[in-house]
Amino acid sequence: MAHHLLFYTLSFLTIACAVLVVVSKNTVNAAMFLLLGLVGVAGLFVMLDAALLAFVLLLVYAGAVVALFLFIIMLLDTTPGSMKPFKTSTIVASAIGAALLMLGFVSLRERAVLPAAAPGGLVNVTLKAYAEQLFTTYLLPVQIVGFMLLIAMLGVIVLSKKLHTPEDAS
Amino acid sequence: MNIGLHEYLMTSALLFALGFFGVLFRKNTLVIYMCLELMLIASTLALVAFSRFNGTLDGNVFVFFILTIAAAEVAVGLAIIVALFRKRHTVQVEELNHLKN
Incomplete structure (x- = not known):
């Protein structure tokens, strides 16, 4: 029963x-609600026996991503945007999206054959098990991701340099 | 009735849909980025749930990669937004139509 209550509270x-x-007009409020929502997702991760991932999620998202967002909001100092009336294409796209989502819900509810919970959960969710997977089966992806982080760092440095265009010179 | 895979997948789908509608409806680039993050989080939730209910660790390992990619993506995207703001002095998407004409 406590399990139910916890799940529904966290997902709500x-x-x-x-x-x-x-829906929030203020960007800072949106970032704060994103932070709170991430805490909820981290709780759901804990319920799914992935406490390490919950920790990493909070560390990376709450610690880095939301802080970066807030920093950029502070830097840009944008006025709260007004909700403009929607274009027809937006309405059509959202109607199609909602219809597809309902179709997905219905088919998931009616037709899906999903595995029941593995008895006793995952046997092996220790840090050692993750490390073993990362450094044997997924060794090449780890290398590629590391290289991609380097490329992203270089890209950010290049992007944030002051660019000298011909317009500026004149 | 126990909490099964269905409930987690429903939560994940709703979260993804909210992110999708946010990307469609909002005009502020920063909020669009936050909604993109919501969609990424929804997919990680689905991966973790599948991994848990299938008794394997592969989904959880994939979530590591998704988190890394998301962090890099946010860094590059926000750098692009700052560069754009320096050039055009706006972050509203309907005013960023310089390539149109």
């Missing part, structure tokens, strides 16, 4: 925060 928190991210 996450969904409510996601709604508030989408």
